[in-house]
Amino acid sequence: MYGEHNYELALRWDGNRGTGTSGYRDYGRDVRVSVAGKPDLEGSADRPFRGDPQKWNPEDLLLAALAQCHLLSYLHVAVTAGVVVTDYRDVATALMREDGAGGGNFIEAVLHPVVTIERESMREAALAAHQRANELCFIARSVNFPVRHEPEIRVRG
Numbered sequence: 475m476y477g478e479h480n481y482e483l484a485l486r487w488d489g490n491r492g493t494g495t496s497g498y499r500d501y502g503r504d505v506r507v508s509v510a511g512k513p514d515l516e517g518s519a520d521r522p523f524r525g526d527p528q529k530w531n532p533e534d535l536l537l538a539a540l541a542q543c544h545l546l547s548y549l550h551v552a553v554t555a556g557v558v559v560t561d562y563r564d565v566a567t568a569l570m571r572e573d574g575a576g577g578g579n580f581i582e583a584v585l586h587p588v589v590t591i592e593r594e595s596m597r598e599a600a601l602a603a604h605q606r607a608n609e610l611c612f613i614a615r616s617v618n619f620p621v622r623h624e625p626e627i628r629v630r631g
Contacts, residue, residue: 482509482510483507483508483509484507484508484509485505485506485507485508486505486506486508487504487505488502488504488505488506489501489502489503489504489505490502498524499524502518502526503518503519503523503524503525503526504516504517504518504526504529505517505518515530516529516530517529517530517531517532517535518530518531519531519532520532520533520534533568533570533580536568536580536617537566537567537568537583538566539613540566540568540583540585540611540613540614540617540621541564541566541585543611543612543613543614544564544585544587544604544607544608544611544614544621544623545562545564545587546611547606547607547608547610547611548562548587548589548603548604548607549562550607550610551603551606551607551610552599552600552603555599555602555603556596556599557591557592557596557599557600557603558591558592558593558596559589559590559591559592559600560590560591560592560630561588561589561590561628561630562587562588562589562590563587563588564585564586564587564588565586566583566584566585566586567583567584567586568580568582568583568584569581569582569583579618579619580617580619581619582619582620582621582622583617583619583620583621583622584621584622584623584624585621585622585623585624585625586623586624586625586626587604587623587625587626588625588626588628589625589626589627589628590628590629590630591627591628591629591630592629592630593629594629597627597629600627601625601627604623604625605623608621608623
């Protein structure tokens with residue numbers, strides 16, 4: 475039997491400035507996300523949507539989830555393939571397009587992992603591990619837009 479995993483969080487809107495949603499400019503977009511045993515996460519809308527640019531927004535969090543999930547899946551694939559990873563860094567990007575009717579959607583995400591491996595002989599397997607990691611990543615498998623990878627493999631030393 476395959477496992478099921480449940481997740482729970484509490485979300486609280488902190489943006490009532492005294493008059494609630496009496497007008498579009500009258501309320502803040504600030505939220506607090508809480509998960510038992512973890513530090514609270516302060517969020518807001520993205521700046522173009524009247525949010526606080528110093529706080530996490532849902533779009534940031536989605537991209538962070540994709541990048542972190544790929545990293546963790548990649549490390550799993552690497553170790554099972556005998557690839558010794560000594561460093562992993564990524565600058566992930568994503569494109570979201572508004573539809574003109576108040577909504578929109580992500581078009582794609584692109585991960586740019588720079589992976590440092592122990593030996594040159596591991597390069598081919600290290601590169602191939604990205605495809606398998608994408609197939610295993612729960613988050614990438616759950617979104618309806620492509621998650622591409624433009625990896626760079628370096629050898630330590």
